[in-house]
Amino acid sequence: PTIYIVTPTYKRLEQIPELTRLAQTLVNVPNIHWIVADDTNTTNPQVIHLLKRIHLPYTYLLTPMPQEFKKELARPKGVANRNGGMEWIRAHATEGVLYFADDDNTYDIQIFEEMRYTRVVSMFPVGLLTEAGLSTPVLKDGRFIGWYDGWIGGRKFPVDMAGFAVSVPFLLTVPKAKMPYTAGMEETGFLSSLNITTDQIEFLADNCTQIYVWHTKTHKNNPASRNILLPEYNGTNLRILQ
Ligand code: UGA
Ligand code: MN
DSSP, rough: EEEEEEEOOSSSSSSHHHHHHHHHHHHHSSSSSEEESSSSOOOOOOHHHHHHHHHEEEEEOOOOOOHHTTSSSSSOOOOOHHHHHHHHHHHHHHHEEEOOOOOEEEEEEEEEHHTTTOEEEEOOEEEESSOEEEEEEEETTTTTEEOOOOOOOOOOOOOOOOGEEHHHHHHHTTTTOOOOOTTTOOHHHHHHHHTTGGEEEEEEEHTTTTTOEEEEEOOOOGGGOOOOOOGGGGTTTGGGEE
């Protein structure tokens, strides 16, 4: 089965470095289709240039966050992107698996082989660089008994965005399934919209004893240090700056 990897991204200093790192991971994974969903109204030529060089099957989507959510204090990051990616999958895919891979996380390629044969929804631990240490379903003798996460927050499915995958044929049986524009409730809202029960979940990564994906965050860089361009530098390689 093909893994349809939906990656939300947006323009910032870290964008191309993050996508480069993720691309170098994904080139080591067979049979994937990378859907890069950009939170913008205008195509980013640097992103397209990278995607072409990588030689992976890909789709580049423009999926801007609706204006009304931009002024919210806690913005629903990546939601328009993921819903846009899902719409593309509904229109173009008939088999395979959907996985939401944020551009800033860290992926051991083993996670993709774990999720490839997902029949409904699969789940696995996500390493968190917090006191909690990880987000995972809790299993006893191979049976689900609860959830572990630094923030349960009354959520039905208190899991990280990187901690589950969905079968595409199954997704197609639930035409209304979508991610809500509610910060913090994206995962649980989407999983609830799939109308699944916990006994349908496939627990991977050796009964959730292995961590193959981490929720990492790149230090936010300060744009204030750019050098002044001298007039005689017109028409040089410095055109790569934009
Ligand atoms: C993660 C999840 O991805 C969110 O869905 C969730 O709401 C959040 O945790 C949470 O627990 O509250 P986080 O790592 O904090 O998000 O945020 P980012 O990595 O900044 O953003 C998530 C994804 O959306 C990234 O792939 C990023 O490139 C993209 N994004 C972010 C946008 O497309 N637009 C933005 O304005 C911000
Ligand atoms: Mn992140």
